[in-house]
Amino acid sequence: MQSRSRRSVLATLAAGGGVGAAGCLGGGNSVSVLAAGSLAVVLDEHLGQQFEEETGLAVRGEYYGTNAVMRMVEDDRKYPDVVVSADAGLLRDRLYDTHSVWDVSFASNAIGVAYAPDTRFGERLNAGDPWYEVAREADSGNFAISDPDLDPLGYRAIHAFRLAEREHGLDGFAETVTEAAYREPEEPQLLAGVETGNRAAAVVYRNMAADHGLPFHSFPDAYNFSNPEYADRYAEVSYTTDDGYTATGAPIVYNATVLESADSPDAGREFVRFLANADKALRENGFETEEFPRTHGEAPIEVSSE
Incomplete structure (x- = not known):
């Protein structure tokens, strides 16, 4: 239709x-x-x-x-x-x-990074350091994503990492950041760790950062999945969940x-x-x-x- x-x-x-x-x-x-x-x-x-x-x-x-x-x-x-x-x-x-x-x-919607401003991660973002450098150098588990096998936000985070690797010429970036990220199984709880100080940042939708009163660093249109004009680029990446569903990148x-x-x-x-x-x-x-x-x-x- x-x-x-x-x-x-x-x-x-x-x-x-x-x-x-x-x-x-x-x-x-x-x-x-x-x-x-x-x-x-x-x-x-x-x-x-x-x-x-x-x-x-x-x-x-x-x-x-x-x-x-x-x-x-x-x-x-x-x-x-x-x-x-x-x-x-x-x-x-x-x-x-x-x-x-x-x-x-x-x-x-759009995806990006919500973060605690009083952490080293947040201080670097506020100072203008590229988010991908900050994320790559973060301690294991200090940067969170939603579980990609349960939630589109999770596989969109992985889609974004892969597109960012291409966009910025970051060899091995997507694998490194994906493996180091904490995977939150309950999407509504994704920012709880940031609010309590257990984690510094998380990949979220724009509205989620607003819901929790946290600063939000949006990814560029090339990989924030907000712009239909980039649909072909988004479609260059995919993720297959543990139950066999293959999610191809697309506008949110x-x-x-x-x-x-x-x-x-x-x-x-x-x-x-x-x-x-x-x-x-x-x-x-x-x-x-x-x-x-x-x-x-x-x-x-x-x-x-x-």
């Missing part, structure tokens, strides 16, 4: 969702959401409260690395109404045909779908409509929404009709 204008998508998302009328959403009083860990703060502390105020529906959210989210759904360990992914391609590859046949993309796109097994599908579609319309709040919390929302796949009539 071709992408359509923001006005068209928002109008059609609203058409069948019963906007603002909780009684029209199947009689339930909540919507269950299984989402990427990088969305935990913005959903729990901002968008979830706003959604409940507008609809009377509470958001019951759980947050993990997106690859872990997909495994939970595929293995029937979790039964959410809505799944929200930090990698649009991953959701489509893993859930289409078996659990859903459509999604709505609603935001993008967040998307959401309602599972065919949802207990509250109407409430789920209302929540997806809400995400598509939450551009102001998302931007205020570090996301990019200029090119969104976009529908993909065999969207239901209330999502795709003109």
